Amino acid sequence: METTNQPTASxxxxxxxxxxxxxxxxxxxxxxxxxxxxEDSRFVRSLKEAxxxxxxVGALTVFFFIFRTDIGSGGLDLxxxxxxxxxxxxxxxxxxxxxxxxxxxxxxxxxRYFKRPSASxxxxxxxxxxxxxxxxxxxxxxxxxxxxxxxRQNRYLLDLSILILTYVMLGWGLNIVVGLAGLLDLGYVxxxxxxxxxxxxxxxxxxxxxxxxxxxAGLFAALWGIMLGFPVLRLRGxxxxxxxxxxxxxxxxxxxxxxxxxxxxxxxxGIPKPTLFGLEFSRGDDGFAAYFGIDYDxxxxxxFLYYIILALALLTNFVTMRMRKLPVGRAWEALREDEIxxxxxxxxxxxxxxxxxxxxxxxxxxxxxxxxxxxxxISPESFTFIESAIILAIVVLxxxxxxxxxxxxxxxxxxxxxxxxxxxxxxxxxxxxxxPTQYRMLIFGLAMVAIMVWKPRGLxxxxxxxxxxxxxxxxxADLVSQGEGH
Amino acid sequence: xxxxLQQLINGITLxxxxxxxxxxYTMVYGIIGMINFAHGEIFMIGxxxxxxxxxxxxxxGITFLPLVLxxxxxxxxxxxxxxxxxxxxxxxxxxxxxxxLAPLITAIGMSIFLQNFVxxxxxxxxxxxxPQIQGGITLMDGPGGIVVQLSxxxxxxxxxxxxxxxxxSLLIGKTSLGRQQRACEQDRKMAALLGVNVDRTISLTxxxxxxxxxxxxxxxxxxxxVIDFYIGFIAGVKAFTAAxxxxxxxxxxxxxxxxxxxxxxxxxxxxxxxxYKDVAAFSILAIVLIFLPSGxxxxxxxxxx
Numbered sequence: 001m002e003t004t005n006q007p008t009a010s011x012x013x014x015x016x017x018x019x020x021x022x023x024x025x026x027x028x029x030x031x032x033x034x035x036x037x038x039e040d041s042r043f044v045r046s047l048k049e050a051x052x053x054x055x056x057v058g059a060l061t062v063f064f065f066i067f068r069t070d071i072g073s074g075g076l077d078l079x080x081x082x083x084x085x086x087x088x089x090x091x092x093x094x095x096x097x098x099x100x101x102x103x104x105x106x107x108x109x110x111x112r113y114f115k116r117p118s119a120s121x122x123x124x125x126x127x128x129x130x131x132x133x134x135x136x137x138x139x140x141x142x143x144x145x146x147x148x149x150x151x152r153q154n155r156y157l158l159d160l161s162i163l164i165l166t167y168v169m170l171g172w173g174l175n176i177v178v179g180l181a182g183l184l185d186l187g188y189v190x191x192x193x194x195x196x197x198x199x200x201x202x203x204x205x206x207x208x209x210x211x212x213x214x215x216x217a218g219l220f221a222a223l224w225g226i227m228l229g230f231p232v233l234r235l236r237g238x239x240x241x242x243x244x245x246x247x248x249x250x251x252x253x254x255x256x257x258x259x260x261x262x263x264x265x266x267x268x269x270g271i272p273k274p275t276l277f278g279l280e281f282s283r284g285d286d287g288f289a290a291y292f293g294i295d296y297d298x299x300x301x302x303x304f305l306y307y308i309i310l311a312l313a314l315l316t317n318f319v320t321m322r323m324r325k326l327p328v329g330r331a332w333e334a335l336r337e338d339e340i341x342x343x344x345x346x347x348x349x350x351x352x353x354x355x356x357x358x359x360x361x362x363x364x365x366x367x368x369x370x371x372x373x374x375x376x377x378i379s380p381e382s383f384t385f386i387e388s389a390i391i392l393a394i395v396v397l398x399x400x401x402x403x404x405x406x407x408x409x410x411x412x413x414x415x416x417x418x419x420x421x422x423x424x425x426x427x428x429x430x431x432x433x434x435x436p437t438q439y440r441m442l443i444f445g446l447a448m449v450a451i452m453v454w455k456p457r458g459l460x461x462x463x464x465x466x467x468x469x470x471x472x473x474x475x476x477a478d479l480v481s482q483g484e485g486h
Numbered sequence: 487x488x489x490x491l492q493q494l495i496n497g498i499t500l501x502x503x504x505x506x507x508x509x510x511y512t513m514v515y516g517i518i519g520m521i522n523f524a525h526g527e528i529f530m531i532g533x534x535x536x537x538x539x540x541x542x543x544x545x546x547g548i549t550f551l552p553l554v555l556x557x558x559x560x561x562x563x564x565x566x567x568x569x570x571x572x573x574x575x576x577x578x579x580x581x582x583x584x585x586x587l588a589p590l591i592t593a594i595g596m597s598i599f600l601q602n603f604v605x606x607x608x609x610x611x612x613x614x615x616x617p618q619i620q621g622g623i624t625l626m627d628g629p630g631g632i633v634v635q636l637s638x639x640x641x642x643x644x645x646x647x648x649x650x651x652x653x654x655s656l657l658i659g660k661t662s663l664g665r666q667q668r669a670c671e672q673d674r675k676m677a678a679l680l681g682v683n684v685d686r687t688i689s690l691t692x693x694x695x696x697x698x699x700x701x702x703x704x705x706x707x708x709x710x711x712v713i714d715f716y717i718g719f720i721a722g723v724k725a726f727t728a729a730x731x732x733x734x735x736x737x738x739x740x741x742x743x744x745x746x747x748x749x750x751x752x753x754x755x756x757x758x759x760x761x762y763k764d765v766a767a768f769s770i771l772a773i774v775l776i777f778l779p780s781g782x783x784x785x786x787x788x789x790x791x
Contacts, residue, residue, distance in 0.1 A: 232772065246772060
């Protein structure tokens, strides 16, 4: 039976055995890669990274810290200050080393305690709602609280609260355009300016009061929203953004140069203060204090202004919340999610976009007239692009489409930065002559970057849908398409 | 006629500067689809680095002008590129893959930060630099004393721009780096699967954009002789307008858009009013976009269902 052609040990060609053995040996174990270099210890790695960071900071700042140019006699003088450069490189080295050693390279980063515990099964408390109501109560009683607890800084803090509330209102207004309708508007300040100037011009030229001018200013702003929106709303995404930015700049340049009408760079003066049913907040006999028989105190006017802006802001919020439940509000959100589907369903996208633009603009106009009456003086300086950027930053940092987020972001960004103004502690650290106010915007910019990198979806990362099936529950912000600007 | 020619020359010069900045916008937009708002500030930083280097070289006693200019060019391009790289690394890379508005906000934040950083470290006052390159060629000696002059500075700006644009087009069109960049622009995921180092390519895009902006900063410094911490904003907005006008994402479009914005601005100030030149530039932008929604040379966006 020699028919089998199975190779046996005897009929293999010579040397085949050795060859196959060698092949088997080669395939066993690790492939012949080059050995990985030995890992540095955690300390050495952190040290290396810190060194790289310090070198980078050094390269970035060499021309800004070491050299300083100043106008001197006969041209520019160059001042040297290498110690500043070295100090900052040292700070960068130390900070990066600590970060690397304890967080990035550590097996158990010390930040692990801050990590949120894994989602529990039980129904979470409606923290947002409770927080919102608590904030509202605090906001309503704020003047009383301030008067009781901080009577010395009463006026300053009240003024700051008015400023924050103005930004809350602007944020809520812009939230309609960006957060709900998903149209990226970089020129929101244009409507703020239109509101302020129409109020100022109406009241100074026709002798009208605040309460008559306020709705008119809002209407004017809405009208401008429609006028500007009509030609550009068919643009998509970033084109819309740049055109709105351009309109914002155009309005500012026109305000700056149309001397006869707007006063140019000098602005408009003598804008009347608001009255309470005809009662002025003045020392006179027909003033508020005299009418009610109480002592006159300049703080009364601030309290009144505070309640006006609070009411206006709450009105904005209320209208937005109700609008979300109306067909037009639902169309805004549908448009943000999918424009093509909207068109297929027969929604007139141009009208829907225009309505969002006009509503947002109207609230911007209200806020603008409040601004004008509070300041008593307006000039184009107050309506630069940076203002638009701050409002947009508040909306995005708070979490697009989230009403509570806007409040938190305004308090953090505007309030926090303003508080820097009177931190005298810093002067003790950095020596006399240290002026924290000049670092305000520097820190503002850094905070914008840091918050966004930390929480790209904004501080409030859940959204409440306006339409739901069976059960109303929050959804993650990731599921909402936001400001994609279709 | 003479007046027209003179305005044309001035417009082309201004347009060249805008075009150089616009390239940075358009490349970044092409590759990661975001408006790099901090790019105008990169331009400003380039101008400041150039100014400081100039003064430092003068203090060292190096005054041979061509050598000085070359050193400044190299130093400004390098250090501004480091800024560009860092900004991408710190503010944009962590947000890649996030939603579209997030990097826009960090960009605006970076822009505010950089402006104030320069203001705090270098002071808020303007920095004048006496004109370094004087003289020019008289092209036409018209009647009534109107002279058409092409200054040496304008020649340098235009020639530099042409050289850089040519080099740049070759870089994008012929080298492997350019191919990688175009691949990332079309489909980042696919490019990554095919072995293109996407992160590195994006970083290099920022580096290239920043170094071109540094050149623009140097040109601006030499041409106008006055800089301050605020020049970045308006130049940035104009350059971005130029990029959009030319069709964002398209390199020749950026140059064309830059020239268009420069010419519109110059002619408007020459024939109508200086105050409203920005209004003219922005209005043209709005009108062009309404009728040509993807810019002059941009590819029309395909709407996918």
